[in-house]
Amino acid sequence: LPIMLYNFPDRTGAPMDEACLERLSMRPNFCAIKESSGDINRVHLLARRFPHIQLSCGMDDQALEFFAWGATSWVAGAANFLPKEHYALYHACVVEKDFTKGRQIMTALLPLMQTLEQGGKFVQCIKYGCQLEGIVTGPVRKPLRDMNKELKREFEVTVATVKTTIANICNH
Known part of the structure; x- marks a missing residue:
C-alpha cells in the first residue's frame, strides 16, 4: 500500500528529522511526502537526499519553490474554490x-494566500470561497466563527482580482 508521509510539525509537534526520513525511505511503500514545515531548507534536503520520495507541496505560499525543486503535486486549500487558477501554476511550472509564467501566476496568488494565513481565518476563508463558487459547505465548527461582512467583502475583491489576473496571464 503506497503511503504519503505528512510533515507538519507546527500541528503535530513532531518533526520528521533526517534520521527518521532515512529509516522511512528504506521502506518501499513510503513513496511521497507532503512537506508542510514552511522551512524551505527542508525542500532542498528532500529533493537532494531523498529523490526517490515524491515531493508534494504542503505550503501554499511556497508552491513555486517546490515546483522548482521537482515537486509534482500540491495540496492547497484554496484549490477547492479556485481550481483553474491553482492548476495554472502547476501547469506552467x-x-x-x-517558471517566468509561474512567477507571474504565483505573484497573483500571493495576496490570496496571505489573506488565508493571517488572523486565524483559514477555514472560514476556504468555506466562504467555496460558497462564492456555489459549493455548499455548511457552517464552521465551534469555536470558530464566521467571517464578518468587511472581511467577506475584502476576500471577494481578492478572489476576483486573482481570477482576472491569472486569466490574463494565461491568455497571453
Whole structure:
C-alpha cells in the first residue's frame, strides 16, 4: 500500500528529522511526502537526499519553490474554490517548465494566500470561497466563527482580482 508521509510539525509537534526520513525511505511503500514545515531548507534536503520520495507541496505560499525543486503535486486549500487558477501554476511550472509564467501566476496568488494565513481565518476563508463558487459547505465548527461582512467583502475583491489576473496571464 503506497503511503504519503505528512510533515507538519507546527500541528503535530513532531518533526520528521533526517534520521527518521532515512529509516522511512528504506521502506518501499513510503513513496511521497507532503512537506508542510514552511522551512524551505527542508525542500532542498528532500529533493537532494531523498529523490526517490515524491515531493508534494504542503505550503501554499511556497508552491513555486517546490515546483522548482521537482515537486509534482500540491495540496492547497484554496484549490477547492479556485481550481483553474491553482492548476495554472502547476501547469506552467511542472508541465510547461515556464517558471517566468509561474512567477507571474504565483505573484497573483500571493495576496490570496496571505489573506488565508493571517488572523486565524483559514477555514472560514476556504468555506466562504467555496460558497462564492456555489459549493455548499455548511457552517464552521465551534469555536470558530464566521467571517464578518468587511472581511467577506475584502476576500471577494481578492478572489476576483486573482481570477482576472491569472486569466490574463494565461491568455497571453
